[in-house]
Amino acid sequence: MANINENYLSLKQSYLFSEIAKRVSTFTVANPDKKIIRLGIGDVTKPLPNCVITAMHKATDEMANEKTFKGYGPEQGYDFLKETISEHYKEKNVNLDLDEIFVSDGAKSDTGNIGDIFDKDNIVLVTDPVYPVYIDTNMMAGRQIKLLDCNEQNGFTPAPPNFKGDIIYLCSPNNPTGSVMTKPQLQEWVDYANKNGSVILFDAAYEAFISDENLPKSIYEIEGAKNCAIEFCSFSKTAGFTGTRCAYTIVPKTLMRKTKLGENISLNSLWNRRQATKFNGVPYIVQRGATAVYSQQGKKETKEIIAYYMQNAKIISDTLKSLGITYFGGVNAPYIWLKCPQGFSSWGFFDYLLNNIYVVGTPGSGFGKNGEGYFRLTAFGSRENTIEATKRIAKLLGK
């Protein structure tokens, strides 16, 4: 008889965003006339940049003509896109070979699928609170997970622990807390990983929101990181690709780990084999669109989009400040992590906002036990909605 993967049964039944969708739907059915504003799920609202649209139209036309039609592309992505990614890294003083870059359909897919190249018997360190995908995918694989407490005391950025971890997920700028790791903080982790032979899985999906030049946008800005870290990055939040799907993963060729018999194995070659076997590349049209993101025009347009969202973040932050509500993030990161006022629990505050002012945020407790009593708002709404939502919040919570 076919046996199922019983690790799935240990997963919580309801994924955070499904539960939110359910409560919103219940409210909407009961109150069809109320205008709901969503500042919860991290989806973007600005359309794709013009240069991306132009590039995708052009690529679509190529697909209509036998002479320019593209069938299977390289599973790892086309060189034209990988070259622009490599140029993007040069701006951070990081040099990458093209075969260290793997284009994919999403950082979510990759941060989950990367587990394929690791043994079941690894201890996985994740922060608490955390993006749920890191935990769920490792639970599916049956790995032991240890949580690193993040709290106001450590600025939601944990230092390496005094015990060993084999695989470490770090996300900076952080989802959900909006905290950003400094170079010295990241150096501590790289040193810890190199000392223990751990591998850091660094989620840099929000790097484009960093404006402070002293903060690292890539883990490879840190000495020694190419010997211990895999980095994930995405066009989703940078250029509005949440519904267009393009991301990339960097696996340095210098990142080696030993087999149980002591043979040195390149993680780059393992990931290459995984992708060549289980993936068939990103649509040609999408890769052309993504390439435009890193063009001169694309950089200009995405810079404007990011400035727009960060202005939203400022509007939200200013409102919270004026209300005397403690919050984190909102600078160098599109997430605002606030402490629920009036002693509300996370879901209590969720229901309070939904039922009274029809504003939807994300309960912090959905990201882990240390998220209890916190609440995530995002800068990805429209200006109009952000202003309207903050007005409603000010009216509800103001004296």
Place this chain on the structure above:
Amino acid sequence: MANINENYLSLKQSYLFSEIAKRVSTFTVANPDKKIIRLGIGDVTKPLPNCVITAMHKATDEMANEKTFKGYGPEQGYDFLKETISEHYKEKNVNLDLDEIFVSDGAKSDTGNIGDIFDKDNIVLVTDPVYPVYIDTNMMAGRQIKLLDCNEQNGFTPAPPNFKGDIIYLCSPNNPTGSVMTKPQLQEWVDYANKNGSVILFDAAYEAFISDENLPKSIYEIEGAKNCAIEFCSFSKTAGFTGTRCAYTIVPKTLMRKTKLGENISLNSLWNRRQATKFNGVPYIVQRGATAVYSQQGKKETKEIIAYYMQNAKIISDTLKSLGITYFGGVNAPYIWLKCPQGFSSWGFFDYLLNNIYVVGTPGSGFGKNGEGYFRLTAFGSRENTIEATKRIAKLLGK
């Protein structure tokens, strides 16, 4: 220390198509003036149908406008696409609920990733010869694989064995042999699976090439299949989506398996959880393009494309027949599986064709030991190239 998944080390270093690419590249460097014709890898050459191009342009424009922009879509695919897929199945007298359909980026991804929901301790049955992905992905997961001999005696279509298998990969129309399973043959497998509690993973990626009305295009045309089978289908070969990436997987809600403690678990819910956690859906633009494939106009256009390819298959078959070369397939399937003449081995014949007439095919031995002495040609070339290649073959091998 991070431990790698050492199952990867058991995989053969060189993936079949990489080895072909290497030999072709070596030849091209040495003989830059020779015009190579590729009838090897199963990539298509006809451009996307007009209605797909129109739909994708329209969808691209939607992405340019804040009011019509699409961010994250459902991980399982948009209803508008799932509805057309459901209609497509109705034509085969198969009724599907929309939540039994999971849109994805490729049948290759899905036939590999589906392993996530099964335990390591399953015995996997695959045919020999076989599409390598089924074997490689299960070797990566550390599963035991048993091979089912396919040969001229059984028409390259094995009957169920007298031992038990838990997970069974079947592909019909078959890649690489071009064999197509009949309803009685498939019924035997469904009965075997229902008797043993096995799960059949049915790869129907080439169903559109079946013109014989008596042959099953979906395993769900077979009594009892909804209790034991998952089906994979794709737009790649039907509508030229190899570089555009869209496919779908059917997991019936009636497909249940027991845990070790006897609890009934729905595989549909497991796959749903897998996709929601490790996948973020197919690009909106691509889903709009795929939806056009199953429109009235799309059906007309794809029918013409398939007729074109099947005419290529006839040209190849007729040539082989006139040369007295034994072959299989080429009817209801885009693959022609020929017995290498003159006692050539598969790779020997590959080199013979490449070096003498610059025609590239696929060595049968790359698909398994029973493929030794066979060679795969495909109908996916252009008419001009197919004619030119068969002329060269006739000249080289004719008396």
